Amino acid sequence: MEITQEIDAIGLLCPLPVLRLRKVLEGLPSGAVVRLIASDGASWIDVPHFCGQTGHELISAEDTGKTKIYLVRRR
Template sequence: MDGTVTEIDARGLLCPLPVLRLRKRLAALGPGARVRLLATDPASWIDVPHFCREAGHRLVEAESLNGHHRYLVEHG
């Protein structure tokens, strides 16, 4: 892993699109890769951690900032 973080801007998209974009991006990357997801959908606060648990990825960070949520996910 080279420390690069891929970013997905899913602000303005509603469930399930933020998680679907996250899943697609992670599928293209190898174990240990990190993806930052930006989302405004309130359901993402529940959906992203649930997706990570179910798919075996690690939710490194989740925070709410200025009207959107920011997640850092590591490919499991």
């Protein structure tokens, strides 16, 4: 799977990781995949909720302890 763009949201608090994800996805073509790396624990709830509300596909979510890593495919 090819990652189109990566977002480093480490150190940013809610809702900034999701806002950055939304902005990046808006500028990409359908099917593009974005990797979001965040340290805010609230992103564990916010990113899946955002994807569910907007129709983007949450491909994976990984909790490494210090960071959360998400792969999201643009609808």
